[in-house]
Amino acid sequence: MRFAAYDVRRAPRHANQVKHVPGMSEASTPEHRPLLTGRGRYLDDIRPADALHLAFVRSPWPHARIRNVDADRARRAPGVAAVVTGAELAGTVAPIRAEMEAGGSARYRATDWHPVAARTVRYVGEIVAVVAARDRYMAEDASALVDVEYEPLPVVGDAVSAIRGGATQVHEHAPDNVLFRTEWTSGKKDRFEQAPIRVRFTCRHPRVSGMPMEACGAVASYDRANGTLDFSSSTQVPHILRDGLARCLGISAGRIRVAAPNVGGGFGPKMQLFPEEVAAAALAVRLGRAVKWVQDRMEHLQAAFHSRDVTVEAEAAAEADGRIAGLRAQSLCDVGAYSSFPLGCSLDPQTAGVALPGPYRVPYYHYIGLAVATHKFPTGAYRGVGVPLGPLVTEELVSRIGRAAGLDPVEVRRRNLLRPDELPHESPGGSVYDSGDYPALLQGALGRAPYDGWREERRKARCGAGNGARRRLGIGMSCFVEATGMNRAVYRKRGMAHVPAFDSAVLRIEPGGGVEAFVSTPSQGQGHHESFRRLVGRGLGVPEESVRVVLGDTAVTPYGSGTFASRSMVSGGGAVLSAAAKMKERLCAVAAARWELDARQVRFIIRDGAGGVERTDAHATTGAGIDRMATHGPSAKGPAPALGSEGAASASAGDGSAASPRGAAGTERLEIAELAHLAHTPFLPLPAGVEPGLEVHAAYDPPGVPVSCAAHVALVEVDRLTGGARVLRYVVAEDCGPIVNVAAVDGQIRGAVAQGIGCALLESVDYDEGGQHRSATLMDYLVPAVGDVPDIDIVHMETPSPFTESGIKGMGESGIIGAPAAVVNAVLDALGVSPSGLVLPLTPERIVALAAAGRDPDPTS
């Protein structure tokens, strides 16, 4: 079965022509109404009557042996129902463990992470006991009464000391503290070695965190009579979470229901399995009562999944004319104390390695990626994962090549960017770049800026008398690609064993004609309901308002991966479109039964936005001229009707015009509402092989990986005296294929760019050398506020991916992938410095130090 490209017949839009301003009706969606009126239902709004509230006793030591846990005083405290220690839980709960099938040269060591530690703690904040009490206040009071005797042990505070000979071991089975290592080579080394230009750059991306405004949490209740566990969690991945709980608790997944209520932002951290979730589930089973855990912000900063903490050391070589001859890079990823579930600690080293060659022609590539254990909280996914390291490092290298070759930053990029006629292109990073026009994107972003105007502003700032030597402007740019909606083949290659890597949708038309869509990729604010409603509405020709979209509840939504890695529109959307195609077959089968025809003698057609089935047999007065190829049915060859199409013209594939007159009524055409009735009534005899009712299921593994692409340019102001940096202007030119919902796309871009600005200038989860966690509040961990983020101008191009039926490319992470590079690039440009190494974020202290080390650039350039 196949379905045609989604709405690609729309006039192509080009970078320089189109600016989408979210129109008012475009942006508003019914799902917002409860959220605007205070009637949303987030995790903490779920309030089972007799729930016990959990508080966790956490280790103040980064590495220690637990000698004794005395919970007697805590157990006697008011309101306390239970205090459970690691030793008590050890027999019934299996550790969190991410398996991998490392192929090729890769080497991986899994870790056992006990939800409640019994013998050893390996990070500040590791759980040693759980208190369940009548309310959270009482639970916290009692948690302070649990006496734990620790024997502090030596600490590995960072990745560099972790791999030094003789370092303390974080895990007994990893003598060198290396949990994952991979090495790739592509192309021949000679050109790289002989090339006249050689540039180097080392960059450390800080340990950051997704920091959704709603922290994490879970509500668990166990029905002893039926042996079923009901589990609500502020999660991105209900099915993966269910599988994880099942593994740890030894309960079959079918007896666990995981539901995500309104989720107040995800961004990655909420796709890992939390030890607190396992503990909450275990206590619910053990106590036979509802238990509730609502993470507070301090816990979140300390013990919700951190990300990145990656240093990349790289060297590029180029010909005298600025063409890249090769790239050699090594990443060192500090993944903390355990390899998290489901992705495991290979995530950052693998994805940074994929991303480093970027949208450029790189004839030689050598990469080593290391994931190293330290005594910090484990890392997991955060929007972009290791991919932002690609542009961060490569864009700076390319700028340096340009300077060495005497080329403008734009010219050196133009010479190296892959051209549309070179695509598809297998990157040495392992991705196959499918489509798009990378030079046009850069051009589009520069044109919108406009680049000449920015250069003029920069020149004025350089010789501006009013500001003395303080104020400087810099222009930064970053060109990049993003592999999205990754399929089973990619996860197989990566060896990640706990990601199903497909998604599913169930479509149901009920007897009254209303449509329900159940999809495995839930929303954390990305607007999936609206987007899926559109896909279904346009695909089936039903009013969008009549489509009810249900997400995020394993009791009703079909199995799938969930929401992460920019997969929802590609994989979840692909499943929806695939289900819609099956639904059309079913509708045709019902209509054929009604007319007593063969399914090949009818076809599904959308007229004036309304879907229906028409007969094409000789009997039909309207059948003349219908392209046989467009006949609907499993055996149909050639292009099927376009799913996004409006009206008969585009619904008829083959020929573009309406093949039959409108208003063919009665026996010539059956509308969906009539077919819905027929499919559910016993009075219509159905031939063998045609199921009654109208419910279809589609599981979808994208046949290829759509790679979206973008170019960002930033104008940044730097104060050389105070070290303050401010992003003044920002332009994104992006291509994520056919856009389903432009307001959602723009919202994703703007939010993600803001986060990328945070990575470049503000955000860092800090530990001191002794492994003590120092970012305990949002005054220490700086999330960009309204004054830190400028308006972001967006230019869209829409090149459908040739690798999937819909051509849609994912884009949820794009903004945060490009922004750190563009901003850092601009700061260095403002200061006129090319440091050999850089540690992010570029705080005022670091900028002052860079300014002191730099020369002032030629004021006239």
Added chain:
Amino acid sequence: MNELREVAVTVNGTVYDERVEPRLTLADFLRHSLGLTGTHVGCEHGVCGCCTVRLDGAAVRSCILFAVQVDGHRIETVEGLADGESLHPLQEAFSDHGALQCGFCTPGFLMTAIEFLERNPEPDEDAVRDALSGSLCRCTGYQSIVAAVLDAASRLRQGA
């Protein structure tokens, strides 16, 4: 510490008489004692602004106030903003501009902005950004929120 105190407070026009622990925060009081869960708690340390409500008209952070402190006062929360089924113009502007994604920060932004707009019916963009600078949103990048507040100002001026 656990001895209960009387709190009489008017919330969205309704008078509540409750006995609470002195340490109970206003946010928890609203959410858990009164069941008004529209007020969100994002940090519990006064930084994110999610928990913003109005106390005798002023925008305040309910996570760093105790319920006992509002005894005898008037509180307004996001639940009181709409007039029955019809949204307040500020809520409408948020909806039209897509000024929310996950919606967790939204009640705090609404309560901050409404107070600001009462004081500044004709703000420019800088003034709006300044007024919102104490609230965090992780989803939107703020542009749509700023646009919504500016648009709400003009709708309110026109008596929309």
